[in-house]
Amino acid sequence: MNTIKTKTLEPKTIENSDSISSKILKTAQKEMGMIPNMYAGMANNTALLEGYFYAYNSFRANSGFSSREQEVIFLSVAYENDCDYCMAAHSFVADNWSKVPVEVTNAIRSNSEIPNEKLKALSVFSRQMTVKRGLPSEDDINNFLSAGYTEENILGVISGIGVKTMSNYFNHVYKTPVDDAFSSRVWIKPN
Numbered sequence: 001m002n003t004i005k006t007k008t009l010e011p012k013t014i015e016n017s018d019s020i021s022s023k024i025l026k027t028a029q030k031e032m033g034m035i036p037n038m039y040a041g042m043a044n045n046t047a048l049l050e051g052y053f054y055a056y057n058s059f060r061a062n063s064g065f066s067s068r069e070q071e072v073i074f075l076s077v078a079y080e081n082d083c084d085y086c087m088a089a090h091s092f093v094a095d096n097w098s099k100v101p102v103e104v105t106n107a108i109r110s111n112s113e114i115p116n117e118k119l120k121a122l123s124v125f126s127r128q129m130t131v132k133r134g135l136p137s138e139d140d141i142n143n144f145l146s147a148g149y150t151e152e153n154i155l156g157v158i159s160g161i162g163v164k165t166m167s168n169y170f171n172h173v174y175k176t177p178v179d180d181a182f183s184s185r186v187w188i189k190p191n
Contacts, residue, residue: 011040020046052166063156067098073160075108076126081168088178091185121147
């Protein structure tokens with residue numbers, strides 16, 4: 001008979017994590033004014049935290065997408081991966097930092113019509129790439145390119161999916177509690 005073991009990893013702090021994770025947690029606290037619960041949990045494995053942190057920052061700096069478009073990608077991937085933590089966190093970021101129109105964010109969150117054609121195409125393509133595990137149809141690609149995006153943007157979407165997959169999977173396994181800072185945007189996937 002298989003027994004399910006209880007997960008025992010506790011969130012790490014600046015003080016009790018290894019030197020690499022500690023440095024990342026310090027940076028997060030300085031930049032965000034807090035250490036997100038996800039980061040504290042990921043700090044139990046330096047490869048995961050460091051890989052996520054640097055891939056996330058590289059995506060932000062080098063993906064070829066605006067801050068608004070980046071949030072559309074992150075929210076679309078988190079939606080398809082059913083990650084309530086990332087939906088709350090990125091909805092908060094979209095509202096407060098990236099200034100994504102709330103009607104766009106809410107449309108992604110509720111799986112309804114996005115009222116901006118270009119952002120809609122980006123969301124649809126990001127979702128298709130996630131659901132189809134990187135195997136889009138020619139129509140999927142052509143629809144994305146027809147909306148004004150480029151082949152280089154396809155690579156940027158792949159980068160965003162990679163970043164969010166790391167965080168979504170971590171949050172699924174460890175049931176990361178949503179931080180108080182993001183609680184105004186708690187999400188429950190619609191039926």
